[in-house]
Amino acid sequence: MSKIKVAIIGPGNIGTDLMIKIIRNSANLEMTAMVGIDPKSDGLARAKRMGFITTAKGLAGLEEMPEWKDIKIIFDATSAKAHHYNWAIVEKYPDKRIIDLTPAAIGPFLIPPVNFDTSHQVRNVNMVTCGGQATIPIVAAVNRIAKVHYGEIVASIASKSAGPGTRANIDEFTETTTRAIEEVGGADKGKALIILNPAEPPVVMRDTVFTLSENADREAIRASVQEMVEEVQKYVPGYSLHQEVQFDDIPEDKPVFIEGLGLRHGLKTTVLLQITGAGHYLPEYAGNLDIMTSAAMSTGDKIAATM
Structure with a gap:
């Protein structure tokens, strides 16, 4: 099975750790793009050095790029407020899904070993906290x-x-x-x-x-x-x-x-x-951050296997 291309919004600690986990451990996900809003972001610079697409113009910036059409899963590691803006963009594209690592909770809560089977078809799932x-x-x-x-x-x-x-x-x-x-x-x-x-x-x-x-x-x-x-x-x-x-x-x-x-x-x-x-x-x-990125990657891997 070919891997599913993914993007991460939020090049901070959580987004960067998630990027590295996907590169090292994911069976079904292909890291493709890192999205931020600060051109001086260390996380964006690191992603660029590693050969991935980057933009400091937010998700709207990635939406304008030709690579956007091939990206099927987006991980949101920003904030509860920013997630509302990001989901408004992703929602317009029926072939794309978003995994929310913020407390925004627009979509249903998903805990991988508890309720993945009943929630994974939803296009916006929330990883709680x-x-x-x-x-x-x-x-x-x-x-x-x-x-x-x-x-x-x-x-x-x-x-x-x-x-x-x-x-x-x-x-x-x-x-x-x-x-x-x-x-x-x-x-x-x-x-x-x-x-x-x-x-x-x-x-x-x-x-x-x-x-x-x-x-x-x-x-x-x-x-x-x-x-x-x-x-x-x-x-x-x-x-x-x-x-x-x-x-x-x-x-x-x-x-x-x-x-x-x-x-x-x-x-x-x-x-x-x-x-x-x-x-x-x-x-x-930082086990609190590790369990979020690990759970998000596990969810992404499982979703990708169904796509």
Whole structure:
């Protein structure tokens, strides 16, 4: 099968790391163009040195180039605001698709091991957030064994790995991740928090997942979580359980109050995760960025295989 030509919008850390991942690891994608808006961008200069088409005139600049007609998948690694503009261009071309790495969430949320089969035909899919990619598979793993009433995730990332785009989109991060915990993870109610850890030297990404579900076989939940971890590891090798899965009973006579749901009892499951980056372009502590680019490339590869 011939590879599908792709373009990346956003030559920053995420876009550059994604470019290198596609070059090194993709089975079905052919890196073709890098798009930015700053002529002095280091990422554009690097892509040009590597022999790829570049433009500093945004996606409209690429649209004017003859190579545009052959590009079928576009990765958007810009910002939630910019994605609305980029999608308005791509939407006009029925043969093209966009994979959104911003929190814009115009298209449906996509977590590769959870809902690829039901979402991949849509022309604009959203990769949620780094915290969502890391934790929603775990919420879904619990939910397939026992109905999850409430899912809460806390994503802790190195402050140095949070660039201006991440910092500008903190509100979108929490809102988008919360929605995806419910819509993809299956929780009746979700909540997401992000912590920027200023520790020196920088620490790797750590995520904590709490679920309150109906009572169920604990070993079945533990096995489901382990199976999901192994699925994510297929495209993010540095994804791992930091500790054994933990359980606590919330008895019926001592329920907890969940805003929007009222009093609930059942089984509390706690899953502690660690994500170490592959170190392709970004440092290993930037697991939050690595899981986004890895998930996006995995999604692109799978979509390309269906085209």
